[in-house]
Amino acid sequence: MSITRVRRKIAEKIWGGRTPGEVLSKRYKLFVFLGIFLIGMFAVYRYFVGIMFLPNFEWIIPVLVVTGSFSLYCGPSKFWRIVTRYFGILAVISAFIVWFVMFGILPIHAFVWSGFIFAWLLAMRNKLSMFDKFKKLLWRTTLTAAIAILIFDIWTCFGSWLGWYPKTLAGLSTAYLAQIPFTLYHLASLIFVPPLVGLGKLMVKVKVPVPVAVRVRAGVRANTR
Secondary structure, eight states: OOHHHHHHHHHHHHHOOSSHHHHHHHHHHHHHHHHHHHHHTHHHHHHHHHHHTOOOOOOHHHHHHHHHHBOOOOOSOHHHHHHHHTHHHHHHHHHHHHHHHHHOOOTTHHHHHHHHHHHHHHHTTTOBOTTSOHHHHHHHHHHHHHHHHHHHHHHHHHHHHHHHSOSSHHHHHHHHHHHHHHHHHHGGGGGGHHHHHHHHHHHTOOOOOOOOOOOOOSOOOOOOO
């Protein structure tokens, strides 16, 4: 068997299927796994931010929002129903494990990780379909991600006030004033929303067999000699 045929078989095994429903199910699973992988790898990226002076972007909330905003059907199995329903929790746990191994744990992390769960729960209220128009999906997911970032920053800033600032109204005001530049920078993470929505739209482009009406002649001419 040639290498090309082997590659084609592997691609069909991962990307294809016998029916359109099976193909969609496989692709949704890949989308979910990709989301969990990206969120889990954020801690690795954060590690190299300080070493290699990389941009301090945060894609966890965009991934949670985009994935959580869609109704994803990954097959009838109970396992996949649990995975798709609790994707946000599983993804945050994966990120937490990687983060714990690399950096340890701090009290502020209780606010950080619960803030990510808030973002996921907010996204689940959308219940969008990937078959909707791209502009509509992009508008809804971008707006949701922006709101989620603001809620996340308000919540985590409150945790920072409890941890490092004077427990006074002035200390609380100082914490939130100091948070403003970070929040504006954090909103730049919305650049991850369009490619994620575009990827989702690309994955639902599945060929569906459609019966075509064929005009049948009323009669058949007989050839006579």
